[in-house]
Amino acid sequence: MTGGHLPGVRRRRLSAALKRLRAESGMSAAQVVERLGWSSATKLTRAERNEWKYPKRAEVEALLDLYEVEGEDRAHLLSLTEESRGRSDWHQYADLFTGPLPDLEAEAVRIRSYESLLIPGLLQTPAYATAIFESSQIVPPQDTQRKVDSRMARRSVLDAPGGPQFICVIDEAALRRVVGSAQVMVEQLRFLAGMAAHYKVTLLAVPFEAGAHTAMDGAFALLEFPSPEPGIVSISTGVESLYVEDEAYVDRHRLIFDGVHNLALDPKRSLDLIESIAFEHDKRA
Structure with a gap:
């Protein structure tokens, strides 16, 4: 792709x-x-x-x-x-995206993402993604499978030559929220733990005990490109995606990300938390 x-x-x-x-x-x-x-x-x-x-x-x-x-x-x-000629590799999914997110991810050299309520799209399992789309009042049922397929295809950027480094900070709330079922969450969190070993993925968790932090207003991603190109802030909702290149706006989000990044557990302790929550979900499954 x-x-x-x-x-x-x-x-x-x-x-x-x-x-x-x-x-x-x-x-x-x-x-x-x-x-x-x-x-x-x-x-x-x-x-x-x-x-x-x-x-x-x-x-x-x-x-x-x-x-x-x-x-x-x-x-x-x-x-x-x-x-800059021709058409995107993602043209077959163009009707499913409200912006150029897959192309931006594929072109970035680094992605830094904060997620407050969801496992990030690049790291979701098919069952988890299906449950997300099926719970939506926005996605037509006939589009669910294509939405899932497109989300799974996005992950190919992590294995592509020259693909981006992915640094993801996830709030504990996203790890504990039951999406689909307890079994779906067990599968999702164990997959997440496996992806933490990927050489291009850094996965950090923000525990509840960290308290209030700079990113509590919501999820966003910072996409960075080769010099002298500016970075982009991506903010997505169920109905639209916002892509902002304004330098001051991007800089403010870098500060926000740095703040929550500094409160996150280190990779080893983050993995321990993910595995412990997966065990709790497994007991309910």
């Missing part, structure tokens, strides 16, 4: 990087187009908003020249330009 390029996300990443570079240059859109001799600022603003279809290499090169981008950063952004 993650073997090819993901053109839609690469265009988005390129747009975000160009917007960030202009901001760092201190130039307005009008000043940029005047320097480049372009007829209108519309071309630039459409590019920065990802409202273009096929980025032109010559135009991207002109912008990089103006912003004095050289070396590896320049080569990286020109590579994004060449690869």
Whole structure:
């Protein structure tokens, strides 16, 4: 699933990087187009908003020249330009997602996630995911299996060459909440414990005894990409997903994540807690 390029996300990443570079240059859109001799600022603003279809290499090169981008950063952004054509590997599931989450995950170099009530989607079992979707008043019954299949397929990013590191902090409430049945939870938590050994996964638990913390307002994920691209905050609900690239917004969520990360148990103690809760669920099954 993650073997090819993901053109839609690469265009988005390129747009975000160009917007960030202009901001760092201190130039307005009008000043940029005047320097480049372009007829209108519309071309630039459409590019920065990802409202273009096929980025032109010559135009991207002109912008990089103006912003004095050289070396590896320049080569990286020109590579994004060449690869931002075609369609996503996830096009067969496009109707099931409210945003480009699978593509963003596949393109990220690191994902840091906080979950308050759910096991994170990348680490869910089919039975757990099925129970989540079946309990929803949003997902039509005829779409449940495809939703489960798409969620399971997302996990392939963790095994893909160059795939992201996944650091996940999970509140104890998500481990104790019975989703589906006690047996479903036993299977889910034992699978979670197994995934903790994955070389790209760091799994941390926040025990109830940690008390109040910075992330109590809800779950989110921080997706990070190669320099000079900005990070993205992803916040999902049952009906929509929000993807924010604003640097100040992302920085605030980094502070929030750092706060809850510092309160979490270390990996060994987190695994001990997961296994002990799995044992409690097993006694009820």
